Amino acid sequence: MEIKTVSFIGLGALGILFGHHLSKILPKENVRIIADENRIQKYKSEGVYCNGERCNFNYMSPEEECEPADLLIFCVKINGLRKAIEAVKNQVGENTIILSALNGITSEAIIGETYGMNNILYCVAQGMDAVKVDNKLAYDNMGMLVFGDKEPDIISEKTKAVADFFEITGVPYQVDTNMSKRLWGKFMLNVGVNQTVAVYQSNYGEIQKEGLARDMMIAAMKEVIAISEKEGVYLSEEDLHYWLDVLSTLSPNGKPSMAQDVDAKRYSEVELFAGTVLEYGKKHGIATPVNQELYDRIKKIESEY
Incomplete structure (x- = not known):
């Protein structure tokens, strides 16, 4: 199992931070930012900035047909989660691994109601001090994504695949066996x-x-x-x-x-x-x-x- 394509839903602090990092490492078409057409036009016209650098994002609308992503990362807030779940339906296939970087303790179960729990890894984002004002994000500490399987004391092939992907692309991460x-x-x-x-x-x-x-x-x-x-x-x-x-x-x-x-x-x-x-x-x-x-x-x- 090798991850080549990654999709993000939500261009808040985490979506910009990790999306920008990966967009500088991977081919542009392999990093997808999912947003509706109105948002896409706004992002393109006004730009999205990370530590003063304009992000070179590959935007896709929810309606656009494509091969499912290998990895899908939710970066919305909880009040936008259900709308986001609907928006990413074309990104999800039977082998798509899903991470939720949302705050709280319920988002994985909510996503699982639609896409099942088999391909969902539990995840927290920690250690970043990003501040987002309008379309500009600034941070000193990137932090990391900590993830692992729902069941304790195991490291599945999906978890290994995400760890390998983050290792190759330089995303700070940690695998936890008690998520x-x-x-x-x-x-x-x-x-x-x-x-x-x-x-x-x-x-x-x-x-x-x-x-x-x-x-x-x-x-x-x-x-x-x-x-x-x-x-x-x-x-x-x-x-x-x-x-x-x-x-x-x-x-x-x-x-x-x-x-x-x-x-x-x-x-x-x-x-x-x-x-x-x-x-x-x-x-x-x-x-x-x-x-x-x-x-x-x-x-x-x-x-x-």
């Missing part, structure tokens, strides 16, 4: 970092230093630890400190996606983060006051748009 815990760990980080920085309307530097914001972030993350135990995932203080170490590597001037949403007066993924924590808290009878406060404060910010 369920990795997904929950990244979810824990997002619950703390995304929401706290958004509420404080600041940047990574705000929660990298000691203070009220960092305390709130860690308290929100600890509520996820308590829930994870009830869900059989068993995050620990060790996991919390691992993700705090990841956080410490990011540019202090960078911002997570939710803070960028607040800056642009866009509606955020608060339902995906605090909303999910509150739901699980009720399910298991676990108090989640910090996430309740974050939820309420972000909703108030959004109500004033």
Whole structure:
């Protein structure tokens, strides 16, 4: 199994970052950016930029017929996922491997409802500090894609194929044989970092230093630890400190996606983060006051748009 063609759906920070990298390595026609015609015309006329360099993307509309992609990467936000699933139907064949770089812990199952779970690998994007303003992306740290099989303690041929592809193309990656815990760990980080920085309307530097914001972030993350135990995932203080170490590597001037949403007066993924924590808290009878406060404060910010 050899990967030659890769398709991206979603030109947010991750789509631009990894799409631009691969477009400089592979033949132009082997990297496909899937978008509707209106978006394609806008991208072509205004350009898409990554660290000051105009991206030379190969755009394809959802209606365009083609050979299925060997690898398909979802880079949309959760509220655009179902539309994206429909848009990539011509990219998916029986051997297409699918990665979802979305935040949260549900996107793989949602994609699997349409395309089945057999070709889906679990994935998280971590360690990047990209900031996107309009059509321009800037970053200091590219981060990496961490992926693996749904079942623990195995490395399938599909996982090996993606690892080989990323090795050849220079995409930073890591294979994890306990992806369920990795997904929950990244979810824990997002619950703390995304929401706290958004509420404080600041940047990574705000929660990298000691203070009220960092305390709130860690308290929100600890509520996820308590829930994870009830869900059989068993995050620990060790996991919390691992993700705090990841956080410490990011540019202090960078911002997570939710803070960028607040800056642009866009509606955020608060339902995906605090909303999910509150739901699980009720399910298991676990108090989640910090996430309740974050939820309420972000909703108030959004109500004033």
